[in-house]
Amino acid sequence: xxxxxxxxxxxxxxxxxxxxxxxxxxxxxxxxxxxxxxxxxxxxxxxxxxxxxxxxxxxxxxxxxxxxxxxxxxxxxxxxxxxxxxxxxxxxxxxxxxxxxxxxxxxxxxxxxxxxxxxxxxxxxxxxxxxxxxxxxxxxxxxxxxxxxxxxxxxxxxxxxxxxxxxxxxxxxxxxxxxxxxxxxxxxxxxxxxx
Amino acid sequence: xxxxxxxxxxxxxxxxxxxxxxxxxxxxxxxxxxxxxxxxxxxxxxxxxxxxxxxxxxxxxxxxxxxxxxxxxxxxxxxxxxxxxxxxxxxxxxxxxxxxxxxxxxxxxxxxxxxxxxxxxxxxxxxxxxxxxxxxxxxxxxxxxxxxxxxxxxxxxxxxxxxxxxxxxxxxxxxxxxxxxxxxxxxxxxxxxxx
Amino acid sequence: xxxxxxxxxxxxxxxxxxxxxxxxxxxxxxxxxxxxxxxxxxxxxxxxxxxxxxxxxxxxxxxxxxxxxxxxxxxxxxxxxxxxxxxxxxxxxxxxxxxxxxxxxxxxxxxxxxxxxxxxxxxxxxxxxxxxxxxxxxxxxxxxxxxxxxxxxxxxxxxxxxxxxxxxxxxxxxxxxxxxxxxxxxxxxxxxxxx
Amino acid sequence: xxxxxxxxxxxxxxxxxxxxxxxxxxxxxxxxxxxxxxxxxxxxxxxxxxxxxxxxxxxxxxxxxxxxxxxxxxxxxxxxxxxxxxxxxxxxxxxxxxxxxxxxxxxxxxxxxxxxxxxxxxxxxxxxxxxxxxxxxxxxxxxxxxxxxxxxxxxxxxxxxxxxxxxxxxxxxxxxxxxxxxxxxxxxxxxxxxx
DNA sequence: AACTAAGCGAGACGGTACGTCAAGTCTTAGG
DNA sequence: CCTAAGACTTGACGTACCGTCTCGCTTAGTT
Numbered sequence: 001x002x003x004x005x006x007x008x009x010x011x012x013x014x015x016x017x018x019x020x021x022x023x024x025x026x027x028x029x030x031x032x033x034x035x036x037x038x039x040x041x042x043x044x045x046x047x048x049x050x051x052x053x054x055x056x057x058x059x060x061x062x063x064x065x066x067x068x069x070x071x072x073x074x075x076x077x078x079x080x081x082x083x084x085x086x087x088x089x090x091x092x093x094x095x096x097x098x099x100x101x102x103x104x105x106x107x108x109x110x111x112x113x114x115x116x117x118x119x120x121x122x123x124x125x126x127x128x129x130x131x132x133x134x135x136x137x138x139x140x141x142x143x144x145x146x147x148x149x150x151x152x153x154x155x156x157x158x159x160x161x162x163x164x165x166x167x168x169x170x171x172x173x174x175x176x177x178x179x180x181x182x183x184x185x186x187x188x189x190x191x192x193x194x195x
Numbered sequence: 196x197x198x199x200x201x202x203x204x205x206x207x208x209x210x211x212x213x214x215x216x217x218x219x220x221x222x223x224x225x226x227x228x229x230x231x232x233x234x235x236x237x238x239x240x241x242x243x244x245x246x247x248x249x250x251x252x253x254x255x256x257x258x259x260x261x262x263x264x265x266x267x268x269x270x271x272x273x274x275x276x277x278x279x280x281x282x283x284x285x286x287x288x289x290x291x292x293x294x295x296x297x298x299x300x301x302x303x304x305x306x307x308x309x310x311x312x313x314x315x316x317x318x319x320x321x322x323x324x325x326x327x328x329x330x331x332x333x334x335x336x337x338x339x340x341x342x343x344x345x346x347x348x349x350x351x352x353x354x355x356x357x358x359x360x361x362x363x364x365x366x367x368x369x370x371x372x373x374x375x376x377x378x379x380x381x382x383x384x385x386x387x388x389x390x
Numbered sequence: 391x392x393x394x395x396x397x398x399x400x401x402x403x404x405x406x407x408x409x410x411x412x413x414x415x416x417x418x419x420x421x422x423x424x425x426x427x428x429x430x431x432x433x434x435x436x437x438x439x440x441x442x443x444x445x446x447x448x449x450x451x452x453x454x455x456x457x458x459x460x461x462x463x464x465x466x467x468x469x470x471x472x473x474x475x476x477x478x479x480x481x482x483x484x485x486x487x488x489x490x491x492x493x494x495x496x497x498x499x500x501x502x503x504x505x506x507x508x509x510x511x512x513x514x515x516x517x518x519x520x521x522x523x524x525x526x527x528x529x530x531x532x533x534x535x536x537x538x539x540x541x542x543x544x545x546x547x548x549x550x551x552x553x554x555x556x557x558x559x560x561x562x563x564x565x566x567x568x569x570x571x572x573x574x575x576x577x578x579x580x581x582x583x584x585x
Numbered sequence: 586x587x588x589x590x591x592x593x594x595x596x597x598x599x600x601x602x603x604x605x606x607x608x609x610x611x612x613x614x615x616x617x618x619x620x621x622x623x624x625x626x627x628x629x630x631x632x633x634x635x636x637x638x639x640x641x642x643x644x645x646x647x648x649x650x651x652x653x654x655x656x657x658x659x660x661x662x663x664x665x666x667x668x669x670x671x672x673x674x675x676x677x678x679x680x681x682x683x684x685x686x687x688x689x690x691x692x693x694x695x696x697x698x699x700x701x702x703x704x705x706x707x708x709x710x711x712x713x714x715x716x717x718x719x720x721x722x723x724x725x726x727x728x729x730x731x732x733x734x735x736x737x738x739x740x741x742x743x744x745x746x747x748x749x750x751x752x753x754x755x756x757x758x759x760x761x762x763x764x765x766x767x768x769x770x771x772x773x774x775x776x777x778x779x780x
Numbered sequence: 781a782a783c784t785a786a787g788c789g790a791g792a793c794g795g796t797a798c799g800t801c802a803a804g805t806c807t808t809a810g811g
Numbered sequence: 812c813c814t815a816a817g818a819c820t821t822g823a824c825g826t827a828c829c830g831t832c833t834c835g836c837t838t839a840g841t842t
């Protein structure tokens with residue numbers, strides 16, 4: 001007498017190649033057309049995949065985008081602030097880089113699309129905060145720089161400082177404020193206090 | 196020498212009642228269902244209006260929403276900070292009020308919908324900044340309070356301070372950060388400097 | 391006791407120029423685009439006339455077309471059979487002329503449009519019969535030619551003979567039968583009997 | 586050397602049930618409301634089918650009607666002439682039956698709608714001729730009856746004789762001529778020659 | 781001459797249907 | 812049993828015209 005058979009596991013297993021093809025197609029379409037104007041059918045066609053294969057593994061367009069984000073397929077990776085030891089200079093350089101990205105059409109589309117996706121999907125919202133303000137990047141840097149700027153005192157609200165910095169950039173993206181010289185420095189000054 | 200006659204204007208004139216009915220229907224649907232899930236057909240039906248009448252005067256869903264915003268039909272008007280003379284207390288109360296609004300489901304839908312609309316439509320983006328950070332509300336208040344907080348020095352970047360404040364709130368809305376006691380105070384502290 | 395006064399008749403009187411402009415625009419559009427694809431708005435625009443002016447005087451698209459027909463603005467006037475005294479030759483020439491008209495694209499559109507209009511509007515139906523088979527043209531000619539063809543006997547059903555002739559042409563127009571040499575002669579032979 | 590593989594054909598196949606539901610709905614609406622006043626949306630609703638499913642397979646309203654016609658869903662099948670051996674009696678009975686059908690409101694709608702459809706769509710035009718004057722019905726009968734009527738001589742234009750007969754009926758339908766006793770006999774006499 | 785009525789151009793309005801797009805579900809066949 | 816293909820229902824899109832309804836002229840009779 002044999003033990004009950006375990007649930008027989010036959011047939012092919014999920015194809016990693018297919019998964020990647022879908023995510024890459026999503027990323028391409030996302031960058032090219034923005035979050036709205038993404039279509040499942042377009043992604044399926046570009047990935048040479050059946051629609052059902054997408055629906056089987058992701059529940060919605062935004063889940064797809066969220067996974068792209070997690071995989072780092074949407075944002076250029078150069079977006080971490082440099083680390084020269086001078087927190088003000090580092091943040092200023094970083095803000096400036098982001099504002100520069102924002103000044104290019106495809107960068108603008110990209111950032112605003114991520115914002116739109118975040119507005120629609122809670123997961124993406126949570127992820128964007130982690131990915132932009134994650135402890136390894138900004139909050140941690142601020143904590144490590146106590147004493148080097150007026151606002152960086154022991155017990156300062158580092159989380160919130162980080163949020164104001166990123167928030168100011170998000171607001172810029174939304175409001176389409178024209179870029180002006182010194183913007184990055186002024187934003188950093190607003191967060192760290194006067195130089 | 197006479198001026199050229201303006202093109203003779205005959206025929207019925209645009210109906211203000213219809214215009215208002217459409218905007219009100221838009222505002223109701225916007226609050227009830229969010230920016231995506233707005234449909235022109237739904238608005239037309241609720242306003243008891245032909246679709247063409249909407250398309251005649253507005254080119255897109257977002258233009259409709261933008262006009263609603265300008266007319267003040269989307270945001271509760273209580274959203275201006277109080278003015279007791281104590282800038283820190285005033286801003287804290289205001290931030291707290293906004294976070295409270297954000298904690299209610301319909302308030303959250305409303306704010307995130309506005310963000311989504313702004314991400315899609317440049318006009319709305321510009322308007323949201325004016326309406327949230329307009330000189331009469333926050334920037335002006337900061338300038339009028341020079342000397343009462345560490346960051347409010349002569350020559351401080353008041354515009355950017357205002358942006359960081361509003362941006363932090365926008366980021367909160369996007370990231371769905373759970374609300375915690377003292378949030379408002381910490382955000383204001385991040386902007387104004389330590390108490 | 392006097393009769394009630396008739397409704398006082400003041401104001402400008404119906405403009406004949408406007409009436410003609412509308413009918414001409416109708417005829418042009420009818421020939422150019424066919425009966426379906428006629429639009430009141432298109433006619434109004436082409437005639438530089440308000441829509442209401444059309445609706446004031448005609449109740450429907452088909453009434454408009456019917457009046458065009460009555461005014462002879464739709465059919466080329468050359469469509470009466472010649473009269474050389476030889477009924478068979480005359481009818482054959484006439485049928486041939488109509489089939490020739492039918493072989494040109496605009497002639498085909500025209501005839502089929504009239505058929506479509508007749509199918510929709512009783513007035514037009516009646517008119518088409520009068521205008522194509524009116525006593526002055528075919529029935530009369532048949533009656534006047536008694537004895538010159540096998541079927542033209544005293545007491546023959548001249549009305550019906552005329553109908554079969556015209557009907558065969560209508561059927562040709564509907565069925566898009568390709569034209570072949572001798573068609574006209576055969577049709578006439580079918581109606582008049584063998585030569 | 587092998588032939589190129591044909592494009593692999595997978596996926597669900599066209600649903601015959603859906604096709605029939607659409608054609609039946611079309612036939613019902615056609616009979617009930619006439620050719621104009623047919624709407625794709627109405628058919629889709631009655632067939633409980635998406636509009637897109639109709640547009641996927643038929644390019645136009647008239648293509649739909651043409652297919653109905655081919656499937657024999659529009660015309661009552663009793664419309665073939667009887668066959669007693671007496672061609673004059675048979676045709677007279679048939680014409681009489683058609684004129685009777687034409688005297689009922691729904692029969693009139695039906696016939697005129699088919700004419701309207703034929704005027705708009707070439708396929709329908711061709712089909713109506715085949716279906717009304719197909720060789721198995723009238724032309725063949727005439728040929729088989731050579732010698733039994735004045736016009737039925739060897740070498741007579743049987744095609745055209747058939748056309749004049751059917752054409753006369755079509756013209757009747759278009760012209761709304763009131764029906765009178767003896768009409769059928771006179772029409773047949775016009776075609777076959779005097780009795 | 782002032783005072784009515786139309787007639788008329790223009791065009792806003794509530795609707796209906798159009799033909800298209802994409803969504804998400806379901807079905808078939810190949811591997 | 813995963814997958815590509817794609818048929819299916821649903822629902823919204825934006826457009827074209829419909830027929831009705833004001834508007835603000837202009838014009839032709841009264842009074």
